[in-house]
Amino acid sequence: MTLVVNNVVPGASGRVLEGPCGPRKSQLSIARLGIYGFLIMAALFFLMPFWVMIVTSLKTLPEIREGNLFNWPSDPTFEPWIKAWFSACTGRDCNGLQPGFWNSVKITAIATVVSITIAAINGYALSFWRYRYANLVFGILVFGAFVPYQVVIYPLIITMRELGIFSTLLSIVLVHSIFGMPILTLLYRNFFASLPMEMFKAARIDGAGFWQIFFRIMIPMAVPITIVAIILQLTGIWNDFLFGTVFAGRQNMPMTVQLNNIVQTTTGVREYNVHMAATILTAAVPLIVYFISGKWFVRGIAAGAVKG
Amino acid sequence: MNMSEHSVSIRDLTLDYGNTRVLENLNLDIEQGEFIVLLGPSGCGKSTLLNCIAGLMDISDGQIHIDNRNVTWEEPKDRGIGMVFQSYALYPQMTVEKNLSFGLKVAGYKKDEIQRRVARAAEILQMEELLQRKPVELSGGQRQRVAIGRALVREAKVFLFDEPLSNLDAKLRSDLRVEIKRLHQRLKNTMIYVTHDQIEALTLANRIAIMKDGVIQQLADPHTIYNKPVNLYVAGFIGSPSMNFFQGTLQTGDETCFVTDSGTHIPTSSYQFARASSDSCSAVLGIRPEHIIAGEGARGMPFSTRVEIEIVEPMGSNTLVWTRVADQAVTFSCDSDQLLAPGQSIDIGFDPARGSLFDAESTLRL
Numbered sequence: 120m121t122l123v124v125n126n127v128v129p130g131a132s133g134r135v136l137e138g139p140c141g142p143r144k145s146q147l148s149i150a151r152l153g154i155y156g157f158l159i160m161a162a163l164f165f166l167m168p169f170w171v172m173i174v175t176s177l178k179t180l181p182e183i184r185e186g187n188l189f190n191w192p193s194d195p196t197f198e199p200w201i202k203a204w205f206s207a208c209t210g211r212d213c214n215g216l217q218p219g220f221w222n223s224v225k226i227t228a229i230a231t232v233v234s235i236t237i238a239a240i241n242g243y244a245l246s247f248w249r250y251r252y253a254n255l256v257f258g259i260l261v262f263g264a265f266v267p268y269q270v271v272i273y274p275l276i277i278t279m280r281e282l283g284i285f286s287t288l289l290s291i292v293l294v295h296s297i298f299g300m301p302i303l304t305l306l307y308r309n310f311f312a313s314l315p316m317e318m319f320k321a322a323r324i325d326g327a328g329f330w331q332i333f334f335r336i337m338i339p340m341a342v343p344i345t346i347v348a349i350i351l352q353l354t355g356i357w358n359d360f361l362f363g364t365v366f367a368g369r370q371n372m373p374m375t376v377q378l379n380n381i382v383q384t385t386t387g388v389r390e391y392n393v394h395m396a397a398t399i400l401t402a403a404v405p406l407i408v409y410f411i412s413g414k415w416f417v418r419g420i421a422a423g424a425v426k427g
Numbered sequence: 428m429n430m431s432e433h434s435v436s437i438r439d440l441t442l443d444y445g446n447t448r449v450l451e452n453l454n455l456d457i458e459q460g461e462f463i464v465l466l467g468p469s470g471c472g473k474s475t476l477l478n479c480i481a482g483l484m485d486i487s488d489g490q491i492h493i494d495n496r497n498v499t500w501e502e503p504k505d506r507g508i509g510m511v512f513q514s515y516a517l518y519p520q521m522t523v524e525k526n527l528s529f530g531l532k533v534a535g536y537k538k539d540e541i542q543r544r545v546a547r548a549a550e551i552l553q554m555e556e557l558l559q560r561k562p563v564e565l566s567g568g569q570r571q572r573v574a575i576g577r578a579l580v581r582e583a584k585v586f587l588f589d590e591p592l593s594n595l596d597a598k599l600r601s602d603l604r605v606e607i608k609r610l611h612q613r614l615k616n617t618m619i620y621v622t623h624d625q626i627e628a629l630t631l632a633n634r635i636a637i638m639k640d641g642v643i644q645q646l647a648d649p650h651t652i653y654n655k656p657v658n659l660y661v662a663g664f665i666g667s668p669s670m671n672f673f674q675g676t677l678q679t680g681d682e683t684c685f686v687t688d689s690g691t692h693i694p695t696s697s698y699q700f701a702r703a704s705s706d707s708c709s710a711v712l713g714i715r716p717e718h719i720i721a722g723e724g725a726r727g728m729p730f731s732t733r734v735e736i737e738i739v740e741p742m743g744s745n746t747l748v749w750t751r752v753a754d755q756a757v758t759f760s761c762d763s764d765q766l767l768a769p770g771q772s773i774d775i776g777f778d779p780a781r782g783s784l785f786d787a788e789s790t791l792r793l
């Protein structure tokens with residue numbers, strides 16, 4: 120064994136290198152400890168209610184009445200979950216959350232695809248095909264992003280009624296698509312505007328037209344921004360309550376509205392365990408999206424950071 | 428008048444961006460196989476002109492003819508042009524091969540024809556082993572080669588280059604410059620090349636068009652541009668280090684003579700006047716640093732004087748020396764083997780015939 124005195128080590132070249140050498144050793148400083156401490160506290164703060172919801176949903180009603188809010192159930196049961204999904208009652212119907220879930224899937228899927236498709240085309244046209252009123256159109260769209268929903272709901276209801284599509288799947292999809300448009304168009308326009316104009320010109324010289332440039336050059340590059348758009352729309356539309364209540368109608372009631380109806384039903388005892396299970400089920404989709412997307416998000420951004 | 432001979436002919440071209448007029452009544456005729464360089468300062472409208480030729484911009488007035496066809500209203504793809512951009516503008520998600528073949532696929536060429544053309548371009552530009560790489564995996568020089576290849580596969584009659592080398596470092600730039608010259612000698616098609624690097628312009632061009640504020644100042648071969656600039660602007664723009672200028676008066680009489688403001692007489696009898704001028708007028712005499720001779724040879728020149736050296740700048744191949752003549756700062760270059768020091772006195776001289784005289788008012792060459 121070589122004798123190492125006073126942090127003086129013979130280097131590869133035979134020279135003796137004194138003082139700091141090589142990569143810096145990472146240290147757990149006080150500031151870092153503080154940050155971790157804060158993060159752990161914040162996580163606990165938000166996880167606590169979630170913990171309560173989970174344990175409550177697994178308890179029987181008598182056990183809930185005992186009041187030990189944080190305890191793990193003595194005899195865990197999935198009965199409340201099954202009830203929430205298949206047979207919880209909203210008024211006279213006792214079909215559980217299940218129909219609402221499928222309604223939400225339909226609404227979210229269609230509206231997400233429709234709004235993203237149109238917004239991508241919009242953003243592309245606005246940044247590359249600078250037609251005459253492009254700036255005006257863009258200005259109106261941006262303005263649209265700041266209009267509070269409540270202001271337009273009543274006129275929209277009347278419009279839908281006149282069109283004869285009020286309380287249909289079409290109307291709720293339409294409303295979500297329209298309201299997603301400003302922010303998504305903004306997103307895509309800014310993304311496309313950050314691409315070099317010269318690439319677009321090169322494609323034009325290569326003979327590609329409006330759609331060929333869009334599908335073969337722009338869309339493959341827009342993958343990261345599309346992932347962002349999908350996350351925005353998926354969670355936004357799934358979590359929506361207001362439009363669902365107003366426009367969807369009984370047939371297409373989304374999961375959030377149905378959850379509310381289940382929780383608000385006042386006949387008989389309040390089944391806290393079923394309510395908790397129903398709430399977790401409703402929140403599950405955005406939660407899963409967030410969990411999965413975190414990874415994809417980073418991957419998508421990294422893959423997209425390709426400047427030719 | 429035979430106008431149908433030109434490879435590219437731009438007639439009375441005018442272009443406005445909204446209310447600002449960038450190009451006005453611009454005329455330019457380019458011969459088949461010619462290498463034309465558009466040279467000018469930033470913002471003078473070089474890229475705009477190139478974009479107009481390519482059809483990427485709607486022009487306000489005038490006509491553009493390519494290969495004896497009026498293409499003014501035609502789409503870029505139908506004009507028979509290939510274009511190379513400063514930022515390479517490669518499609519980042521496609522491999523080099525796909526980048527090269529994209530335009531051909533869009534145009535509906537057969538597979539073996541596409542393969543033949545891609546292979547040929549790859550051979551000419553020596554990038555066969557790069558074909559399966561993506562643009563991110565290439566160096567700047569390789570990317571620009573791919574961009575040139577993309578223009579090559581189109582087998583276009585006319586190539587347009589918009590500052591293709593200005594994103595590269597000095598070494599690569601001179602390598603690729605030679606490669607472009609070689610390409611032109613091999614393909615012999617018309618090339619229009621935009622740059623603001625005068626070395627590129629002087630080395631590559633058959634003819635250089637010097638532009639300023641959307642107007643072509645002079646269109647001539649590099650030798651003429653360098654030795655007989657038509658006006659003060661061109662004289663000052665071309666040449667590095669730039670030309671020395673003396674303000675003064677041109678005295679006509681038995682012998683024309685240029686008198687500087689400080690009273691120094693410089694005989695100009697050997698000067699070839701572009702236009703006969705009868706009256707004396709205020710004028711500017713320009714002389715290039717390379718045309719000033721220092722040391723023994725200076726005495727034999729039509730004009731010579733003894734000066735004190737102020738600053739010495741060794742540039743490697745030669746040395747740039749700063750001094751004063753007739754109360755004006757003057758630079759001249761001399762052999763780098765000559766040992767010079769500030770404060771030292773030296774004889775310098777020049778032949779005004781190698782210089783340029785300009786009318787001080789109109790700034791035109793006399």
Ligand SMILES: Nc1ncnc2c1ncn2[C@@H]1O[C@H](COP(=O)(O)OP(=O)(O)OP(=O)(O)O)[C@@H](O)[C@H]1O
Pocket residue numbers: 444447449467468469470471472473474475476623
């Ligand atoms: N989209 C535009 N809208 C308005 N004016 C523009 C636009 N593009 C260019 N211009 C103006 O037109 C003039 C010419 O621009 P151009 O890009 O042709 O210059 P350039 O000679 O290529 O310069 P550089 O060497 O910097 O590339 C400039 O004054 C510029 O401000």
Ligand SMILES: [Mg+2]
Pocket residue numbers: 473474475589
């Ligand atoms: Mg330019």
